[in-house]
Amino acid sequence: MSEERKKILEMLAEGKITIDEAEKLLSALSSSETAPRDESTKKTTAKYLHVLVEPDPRNQEGEKVNVRVPLNLIRAGLKWAALIPKHAQSSVNQALHEKGIELDLGAITAKDIEELLTELNDLTVDIEGKDKLRVYCE
Numbered sequence: 001m002s003e004e005r006k007k008i009l010e011m012l013a014e015g016k017i018t019i020d021e022a023e024k025l026l027s028a029l030s031s032s033e034t035a036p037r038d039e040s041t042k043k044t045t046a047k048y049l050h051v052l053v054e055p056d057p058r059n060q061e062g063e064k065v066n067v068r069v070p071l072n073l074i075r076a077g078l079k080w081a082a083l084i085p086k087h088a089q090s091s092v093n094q095a096l097h098e099k100g101i102e103l104d105l106g107a108i109t110a111k112d113i114e115e116l117l118t119e120l121n122d123l124t125v126d127i128e129g130k131d132k133l134r135v136y137c138e
Contacts, residue, residue, distance in 0.1 A: 004029050046117065046137035047071055054132045062131060071117060071137065078113055081105050 005026065012022040049069045055062020084092070089105045096103050117137055125133040 002029075048138050049074060049117070049120070050134070050136050050138055052134040052136075054134070056130050056132070059130060075110070075113060078108055078110075081108065 008017075008022055008025045008029070011017045012019065017025070047070065049071055051065075051067040051069070053065040055064065084105060086106070093104055093106075120135055120137055123135040125135075127133060
C-alpha cells in the first residue's frame with residue numbers, strides 16, 4: 001500500500017475527513033497512478049517507419065521509393081548494439097565522430113528511441129527542388 005493511501009486511511013480513522021472525502025481522495029489517487037507520468041517514456045503506437053522518396057512531377061526519369069521498416073526491428077537492432085564489444089564500439093564511435101556524427105552506441109536507451117520516433121512523426125525534406133524525402137511513423 002502506498003504512503004498516500006495509508007495517510008488517507010489514517011485521516012479517515014482519526015475522523016479528520018469523511019468517508020465521502022476519503023473516497024474522492026482515493027479515487028483521485030488511483031487515477032493519477034494509472035496516468036503516465038513521463039510522456040517521453042511512453043511507447044509510440046506506430047508500427048512502421050516509412051521513408052518515402054517522391055520525384056518532382058517535372059522529372060520524367062525519377063523513381064518513387066517507398067521503404068517501410070517495422071519499428072520493432074529498429075528496437076531489436078538497438079538491443080543488439082549492446083552486444084558489440086566495447087573496443088569495437090569505441091572504434092565505431094570514433095569513426096562517426098570523424099564524420100561529424102556525435103553518437104555513442106553504448107549510451108542509446110529505449111527511451112532515446114521512443115523520443116526519436118515521437119519526434120520523427122512527420123519529417124519532409126525537399127532535395128534541391130528535384131525530389132521530396134518524407135519520413136514518418138504509422
